[in-house]
Amino acid sequence: MILFLFLLISMLISCSEPFNNNGDLLPDLKPPELNKIELTDNRTLTLDFSEPVSFDDSTFFSEPDLSLESWDSAGNRLTIHFSDEQIPGKMYKCRSDVLDEKGNRLSFLIRFYGWNQNLPDMIINEFNPEGSGNNPDTVELYVAGEGNTAGAALFLGTSKHFTSYFVLPSLEVSPGDFIIVHLRPEGLPEEINESGSKSVSGGKLASDLAWDIWADEDMPLSGSNGLISLYTNPFGSIIDAVPYSNRVTADSEEYRGWTAATFDMIEELSFLEVWNGTDGFIRPEDAVYSEGTTGTRSICRDSVSTDSDMRTDWHIVPTGEKSFGEVNSDNVYAP
Known part of the structure; x- marks a missing residue:
């Protein structure tokens, strides 16, 4: 019985929200994490995060320059659409910010290479x-x-x-x-x-x-x-x-x-x-x-x-x- 109670208490603690020493619920201060980068065509970049995010497009910057056309977010995935076609094989550097539902901000800098739809075998x-x-x-x-x-x-x-x-x-x-x-x-x-x-x-x-x-x-x-x-x-x-x-x-x-x-x-x-x-x-x-x-x-x-x-x-x-x-x-x- 003692072992059962110990396991039950451990499960309740591990599954509960974090509290401070006074029993008050601690705020969520952890920003989202970027897990995956993928190109789906020569105008589209998808980013997978650890949680749902919104995109702060005012912070977006790329080198060479890629102009933003639109973006949408579904679940943990952010999809960014460019008005410019990527140059095949060209290295791009992009910087921007995203926010989770609690307002926690992640600033990220990524690299990717322009989509090549004509890669040979x-x-x-x-x-x-x-x-x-x-x-x-x-x-x-x-x-x-x-x-x-x-x-x-x-x-x-x-x-x-x-x-x-x-x-x-x-x-x-x-x-x-x-x-x-x-x-x-x-x-x-x-x-x-x-x-x-x-x-x-x-x-x-x-x-x-x-x-x-x-x-x-x-x-x-x-x-x-x-x-x-x-x-x-x-x-x-x-x-x-x-x-x-x-x-x-x-x-x-x-x-x-x-x-x-x-x-x-x-x-x-x-x-x-x-x-x-x-x-x-x-x-x-x-x-x-x-x-x-x-x-x-x-x-x-x-x-x-x-x-x-x-x-x-x-x-x-x-x-x-x-x-x-x-x-x-x-x-x-x-x-």
Whole structure:
């Protein structure tokens, strides 16, 4: 009986409104929280909050400028309509205030990237995580459909757990095209992001047969154990991913075989369900095997870019058979 009364009292206290020491009801002074940002078209931004809000449009500011047309609020969602179309892939910064039903104010500053309704089908096709010398770390994308790459984001990790990421510039592409993302630029004048011609750029591993794109900063891949993923934009949905490892589950019981640095990335990838794992988890044995890769022994898909979200889609090529900007080699490295 004593235990029952204790549990009942605990439930009543936890479910009740907050009171001060005199038994007076305390006012609600907690502002709303912003939980999610989403674009639904090139003129509309939706914001999900922890409670219903009203929008103080007099506080709205954006850079570049977006003119407000209207807004509406339903439940915990605020929908903002712009009179201007967003520039695909362009980064916008917006500041504004919202108020909850008690008048508590939240001032927020957000970033988002302009809606791109013409994003092509793309997959990660080749990479060399142990790059060096004249063969620095590089990721190749294979284009399977026509479109524009503006705003797509390449993460070393996932969008929530990453070491770095790069937002692709505007680039009109066609089926069969290759995009080489150079992750370790040297700041040379010939390292040019191509858009009109595939033969403009120079630099290490540049190709006249592919579109060369250079990261804004140094983005080294994570050696023998890591994850590369591609998203529609930095805050968007995942398009493709490839985990790689030379470990086994027994290497670390605490992290299911992964290193501490990669564990959270892999856990999120398991949740996103874009890679086939074991019993709902992705273990090192489920990832692409990376032992033996070098700067010239890249990790790649087969020559037809098979994509079944499994380690069997991938292999390490023999020395000197890296193929950035061209159809992948089907030859397999033998230690």
